[in-house]
Amino acid sequence: MIPDNPTLPVPLAGFRTKTDEQNREYAEVIATLPQYASEKALHTYPLQTACIEAIDGTLGIMLPDRRVVIRPGQRFQIPPNTSHAFYNADETEVKFREMLKPALHTPWLFDEISAAAKRNRPGIVAFFEKAYILSQVKSEYYQSGIPVFIQKHIYPVLARVGKLLGWVRHVAPRF
Template sequence: MIRTGDVIHNSITGETIRFVETAADTDGERVTVDVLVEPNGFVASAHLHPYQTEVFEILEGSLTFKVDGAVIVAAAGESVTVDPKTAHQFWNASETTARFRCTVTPALQFEQLLETMFALANDGKTNKKGLPNPFRLAVIANHHFDDVRLPFPPAWVQKLGLIGGAPTGRLLGYKPTYTPDEVGEVAVV
C-alpha cells in the first residue's frame, strides 16, 4: 500500500515518483505525485482516464505532451490539464531531467496501477516500452478499466477483448496487482 513520502522508480520508462498526497490522505479525492523523468524517459503508452482529470505542473526542465492529437512542449512554470476521456502521453525529449507535480482527481485506483506497473518493469516482466505480456496486461487492464484505457479502439471493443484475455491471464496465474515478492509465478512470453 502506497503511503505519503513513498518513492517508486520505473527502470524501463525512466520515471521516479514520490507520493505527496495519497488517496488515504484525501479520502479518495485525489493523488498528488512529484515525478522526475530522465532524458528520453516516457510514460508507457498513450492512454486516457475515463473519469479522472490530471494536472501536470512543470517544475524543472521541459516535457513534451501529446494531448488529443496536439503536441505541447511545456516548460518550468507552465501546466497542462488533461480532462477525462482525453488521449494523452508524455516524454522527455530534452537532455536534462524534467520534474513535474501531477494531481489526479479523483484518486480511484491510480496508486495501485502505478505500483504494479513499476514493479513489473523493475523485475524485467515488461517489454522495452514498459508493458507486460498481453495476458498479464489483460488482467491488469480489466481490473483498472475505470482508471485507464487505450485511446483506440472504442471502450466496448477493449472490454470485449478483455472478456477473453483476462480470464486466460488469470488461468496462467496473473493477478491484477504485482509485488516483487510474488513466488511461483509462471513465465509466459
C-alpha cells in the first residue's frame, strides 16, 4: 500500500503498469483509490491522450472546468495537455484503468513515484526525490499549481543537488 504522502502526486492504494513492448504505442496503469481518497492536485500529460475506464466502483475525474463521474465499464477520454485528477466517488475502493498513448516514460514515472512513496522519506528528502523523478520526464508530466518553468528548469537543478547529497540514490535510472 502506498502511503498518502502530500509531496508525491499519486495517493493510489496500489497500481501496476503495463506497456506495449513492441512499439510503445501505449502504457496502461491499473490503479486503486481507497474509500474517500482524492489526488492532491491536478496534473497534465502534455504529449499523451489518457483514456480512463472504471473497473470497480465509481470514479470521479476533476477537470479545470467540471467534474465527470464514470461507473464500471464506462470510459472517458482526456486530450493531451488537459489538467485532471482522480477521486473516489464511491463508498468503497475504486479500481480503474488509465491508458496513455503514446507510452513515453509513463511506466518508469509511476514505478518510481510508487517506490519513493513506499520509502516514505521525510519532507525535504521526499521533495528532492520528487524533483529528480519529475526532471527525468520533463515535457511528459506536469503538476498543476507549480509553474511549468520551475518544473522544467528548477527541478533539474534540485535533482542534481539531491543526487550530490545522496538523497535520491534509491531512484532507478530512467534508461
